[in-house]
Amino acid sequence: MNEGLGSPMPRRDGRIKVTGAARFAADVKLPGLLHAALVTAPIARGRLVALDPAPALAVPGVARVLTAADMPRFAAVTTPPMATAVQPMQDDVIRFEGQPVAIVLAATPEAAEAGAARVAARYAADAPLLFSGERAEVPSRESFYVFEEPDLARGDVPAGLAAAAHRVAARYHQPPRHHNPMENSATLAVWEDGRLTLHTAAQWTYGVRYGLAGALGLAPERIRVLAAHTGGGFGAKGYTWPHQLLAAVAAQVTGRPVRLAYTRAQMYTMTGYQPEVAQEVTLGADAAGRLTAVRHASVSNTSLTDDYIEFAHAGSAGMYATPALQLSARMARTSLNIPMAMRAPHEGPGMFALESAMDEMAHALGMDPLDLRLANHADADPSDGRPWSSKKLREAYGEGAALFGWRERPRQAARDGHWILGTGMASCIMTVFRFPASARITLRADGQVVLEAGTQDIGTGTLTIFPQIAAGELGIPIERVTLRHGDTDLPETGGTFGSSSTACVGAAVQDAARKLRARLDGIAALQPASLGAPAEAPEALLRRAGLADLSAEGRYEFGRPFDAAGHAGSHAMRTFGAVFVEVAVDPELGLMRLRRAVGSYSVGRIVNPRTARSQMIGGITWGWGMAAMEASVVDPALGRFLSKNLSGVAIPVNADIPADIRIHFVDEVDPHAGPLGAKGIGEIGAVGVAAAVANAVFHATGRRIRDLPILPEGLLGAGAG
Amino acid sequence: MTPMDPAPLRRDLVRAASLAALAPALPVAAQPAAAPAAAPTLRVNGAVHDLAGLDPRTTLLDWLRERLDLTGAKKGCNEGACGACTVLLDGRRVNACLVLAATLDGRSVTTVEGLARADGTLHPVQQAFIDHDAFQCGYCTPGQVVSAVACITEGHAGSEAEIREWMSGNLCRCAAYPQITAAVQDAAARMARGEA
Structure with a gap:
């Protein structure tokens, strides 16, 4: 039995993280270290005309200023593993504000920053290109970011809409939002005997290796990427970004270790963001509320040079049973830096629109919003008719509604002093993303077990979960398992993104442990049995066989380098859930507060309910940020992000998030998604929340808000009349 | 002040x-x-x-x-x-x-x-952060822990609402906020009992 699975074990990285002992990329030091500071373009579009490093070189402590002339020509690499197809400092073209144009290297961070401020650069600016849905274009399939068809049609949507008793058609909009992990991306690069080592903030150690190997024309084996702890990622550290490439080159040119740590402002222009998304949803339903047609079209912004696209219709493709479905995703170029997948991509923006429209439909029908969802439950994948790998969404609705008291909620908005209380709900859905993985496990004669995998820690609980799986398989206490991770010298794994690590790397760990058990059983069969002796401890068996240690390699694979929604197999793979919220609105001041929330999920087996709960609370908080405050405003004259900091851009703080957030997982094992029966949970918590909040605001005030975030100006005077 | x-x-x-x-x-x-x-x-x-x-x-x-x-x-x-x-x-x-x-x-x-004792015994706030799963990536955690120690000694840990306000200078993008609040409440009680 998997006695390790399902146990709410405390995090094994607890002590090092509460004492400050855990080392992140920028915490690493080497003798002779040079500190790098980037000089970045202040214009969105145009040309670098002249650059004079002399004033910077005059600053005491500045060792070197690197410009495009000092850069090697980087080879073209696919996106991903590179984040963007256009590499930095290769020419004089400025494609976005914040683009690096020079690197100042100095003995101290103070000197590097002072030097960067003194580099004299002149630019010729062109007019920036702003977001416009009218310039929408179909993305090129050359980028792996375009992993789905931009268009999907099934059935006759015009006929479905014509036959509908009720129709809802509405437009929804959300601004760009930044990941803003607390750790700014940083890399320490050092060359030794033609080999490059990087300590870096990464969600994918092997991806950084492949990205740099391709760009620098090196054999991947000559690059070692170390990422023991990454201070949050959320998609901002998934692929290979300029800090990694430029630190590597700067270290090569100077022959010294170089640390390049982004400033917070540089995080805004060199790690991506969730793009601006404009959406239009049209629904038709019969008198009983059954959908007759779903149309969902979206346009998201991308950069001048890369085809990143938000598949906002991904949720609509899998959510509800309907005879007619018409989905399209387009992108529109802007002179901003490239956007990037952000917790939760695709379904995150899209389900705000679909679930708001479903609430509008429920209102039009005079139907309970939950009953409308139940009436349209999809028993098979609506996009292609395939059976689900597993789905217990009906249970998630029912058990979540019971926890929240949904059926007992007041039908009219309640009052609490100045506050008007509203309730709202939404469905949640997320594509299951899978990546192959490998792991190695070694049992030593002293009874210690060493588990090894290249995978990185970004805080999702894997440092506890993987040893849990190994200990459970081997039937030993977890205290005897040591995990080595965050290193490309260890067995290859995919990125910690797409809610994939627990299910995929965990499956490789389980496979390794099972193979080790089988080898132990083989050794036991060759040893003379001691009559009547109790079952022998594995390490005792090892000693008796004269072995110092015994290893096994495990793998998780499915014949492809990547899979989304189970297209590699016969079953459609998605995760599901429902989120219920109570929101308070003060229309006199335009204030909005989250009072309580229930998230109820059908996501396969939960390996560690304790870390899983924390991840879902995090996801719901991300959803609240999306609903209530997050916006990276683009200056319409300058075509750049207006505030590139944490003081001019609001993200949720402790005071925003109530203690009363209840997380529930339906008891479920997915027999198709992988041997653990687990799927993924990192992203789905952030899905649906913004719609549930907007729906609660409508319940409280009668005001339908379709533009995020929901700010005081949208609430002032609401429901007062 | x-x-x-x-x-x-x-x-x-x-x-x-x-x-x-x-x-x-x-x-x-x-x-x-x-x-x-x-x-x-x-x-x-x-x-x-x-x-x-x-x-x-x-x-x-x-x-x-x-x-x-x-x-x-x-x-x-x-x-x-x-x-x-x-x-x-x-x-x-x-x-x-x-x-x-x-x-x-x-x-x-x-x-x-x-904060921890020389013998490795964690400060009650540090222990409470582990007990309540009050962190994920761990990057903001040192700041949260130090801030929580001060929040308690300042006398600002009297209620959940008070803790939430007085811990709002420390951002946590993993968003362990409810667990942080619970950890501070728990640690405040432990310190009041003289376990510090």
Whole structure:
């Protein structure tokens, strides 16, 4: 039995993280270290005309200023593993504000920053290109970011809409939002005997290796990427970004270790963001509320040079049973830096629109919003008719509604002093993303077990979960398992993104442990049995066989380098859930507060309910940020992000998030998604929340808000009349 | 301004006294508390460090991280907006990125590295963070822990709502907020029972 699975074990990285002992990329030091500071373009579009490093070189402590002339020509690499197809400092073209144009290297961070401020650069600016849905274009399939068809049609949507008793058609909009992990991306690069080592903030150690190997024309084996702890990622550290490439080159040119740590402002222009998304949803339903047609079209912004696209219709493709479905995703170029997948991509923006429209439909029908969802439950994948790998969404609705008291909620908005209380709900859905993985496990004669995998820690609980799986398989206490991770010298794994690590790397760990058990059983069969002796401890068996240690390699694979929604197999793979919220609105001041929330999920087996709960609370908080405050405003004259900091851009703080957030997982094992029966949970918590909040605001005030975030100006005077 | 609770001062004195006994084992830069008054010095986690010759631009945060290799305090924004660099300056929480190290002659700093006992026993706040799963990636955690110690000693941990307000200077993008609030409440109770 998997006695390790399902146990709410405390995090094994607890002590090092509460004492400050855990080392992140920028915490690493080497003798002779040079500190790098980037000089970045202040214009969105145009040309670098002249650059004079002399004033910077005059600053005491500045060792070197690197410009495009000092850069090697980087080879073209696919996106991903590179984040963007256009590499930095290769020419004089400025494609976005914040683009690096020079690197100042100095003995101290103070000197590097002072030097960067003194580099004299002149630019010729062109007019920036702003977001416009009218310039929408179909993305090129050359980028792996375009992993789905931009268009999907099934059935006759015009006929479905014509036959509908009720129709809802509405437009929804959300601004760009930044990941803003607390750790700014940083890399320490050092060359030794033609080999490059990087300590870096990464969600994918092997991806950084492949990205740099391709760009620098090196054999991947000559690059070692170390990422023991990454201070949050959320998609901002998934692929290979300029800090990694430029630190590597700067270290090569100077022959010294170089640390390049982004400033917070540089995080805004060199790690991506969730793009601006404009959406239009049209629904038709019969008198009983059954959908007759779903149309969902979206346009998201991308950069001048890369085809990143938000598949906002991904949720609509899998959510509800309907005879007619018409989905399209387009992108529109802007002179901003490239956007990037952000917790939760695709379904995150899209389900705000679909679930708001479903609430509008429920209102039009005079139907309970939950009953409308139940009436349209999809028993098979609506996009292609395939059976689900597993789905217990009906249970998630029912058990979540019971926890929240949904059926007992007041039908009219309640009052609490100045506050008007509203309730709202939404469905949640997320594509299951899978990546192959490998792991190695070694049992030593002293009874210690060493588990090894290249995978990185970004805080999702894997440092506890993987040893849990190994200990459970081997039937030993977890205290005897040591995990080595965050290193490309260890067995290859995919990125910690797409809610994939627990299910995929965990499956490789389980496979390794099972193979080790089988080898132990083989050794036991060759040893003379001691009559009547109790079952022998594995390490005792090892000693008796004269072995110092015994290893096994495990793998998780499915014949492809990547899979989304189970297209590699016969079953459609998605995760599901429902989120219920109570929101308070003060229309006199335009204030909005989250009072309580229930998230109820059908996501396969939960390996560690304790870390899983924390991840879902995090996801719901991300959803609240999306609903209530997050916006990276683009200056319409300058075509750049207006505030590139944490003081001019609001993200949720402790005071925003109530203690009363209840997380529930339906008891479920997915027999198709992988041997653990687990799927993924990192992203789905952030899905649906913004719609549930907007729906609660409508319940409280009668005001339908379709533009995020929901700010005081949208609430002032609401429901007062 | 908030009244100072004497407890942390007492604890610092005890720690300083025990460190004095360990003086020969301290790094070269560290001097016993009775160093000559002429040289500017700063006490960090009980050990006294020389500030002479310091680059006047150096923030307390960079000084701790680059000079003393105390990397628990993190640089999340470098402008006082995120709280990841929170340390105690004479018992009060400050953003170390907003304090110039050269201004701190004769002052005393406690960082996250200075909270646990010498025998490795965690501070009640640190233990409560583990018990309540009050962190994920761990990057903001040193700042949260230090801020929580001050939040409790300031007397701002009287209720869940009060904790949420007084812990809002420390951002956590993993969003462990309800667990952090629970950890602070729990630690406050443990410290009130004298377990600190």
